Amino acid sequence: MTKSPLLALVIAAAASLVQLGCAVLPEDTEEPVDADEQAAIMGNGLTFNGLTFNGLTFNGLTFNALTFNGLTFNGPVMAALSDPRGRQQLSAIVGCALPKGEAIRxxxxxxxxxxxxxxxxxxxxxxxxxxxxENCKSWVSACVISRVNHLGQSVQISARGKDKALASARAEREGYTAREGAYFGDIFATPQKLHACVAPGASQIPRVCGPSIQGCSPIDVLGECDDVCGHELDDGAFDKCRDRSGKMQKAAVTVFLAP
Known part of the structure; x- marks a missing residue:
């Protein structure tokens, strides 16, 4: 098995997650389309169970001790990666973190x-x-949260935000005009901090929460993004969003859907 600093932190993060169910989930294998023109269009099929999977353990190793040279792949880690939920979680994190053309094998x-x-x-x-x-954790967290799909069905979304990796071409903005909401938080925290806000004038985000935001746990839907976030970028993405305690988040990913 290839050792990687990315995999080390993924395993560390996953040890703190809260398992919500035991359904076998599909792998999220859909690749972004027209990556050169639409770099932030991506498929998403991550379910709540995949997002909060806690099957990866590291037998007493502390978070800070998980370094590139010190990581060992023991039985519990291998068992967790044998579970589709563990692979789905890793797939979502790697997809958000690394650029197209790079991979962990x-x-x-x-x-x-x-x-x-x-x-x-x-x-x-x-x-x-x-x-x-901290910046890496914030951006990867926001991206992974934005990929949650209530039914685990992969649909294409346009993900936008202040980071240059989320810059959108005109063709992308013209093809994905239905603003859904913004996502931010910390999937690496214990417990996880998973936040969302809905587009102005909307009351639901069915792709993520299903028929009602009241059943969207563990994602905390904070209200309309106009009230939650302090700034709107030229492409319609929200920035300077705050959690329920009023703390401003370092990163937010705004999702647009095709009409």
């Missing part, structure tokens, strides 16, 4: 798996000796 139970980069919000994380600091 692992052999799990004798089967080769490739976890492909897509958006490139934290390219430094995949380099030898790399690390994921």
């Amino acid at each position: 692992l052999n799990i139970d004798g089967v080769d798996h490739s976890f492909e980069g897509s958006i490139g919000l934290a390219p430094e994380w995949g380099k030898s000796g790399g690390a994921c600091g």
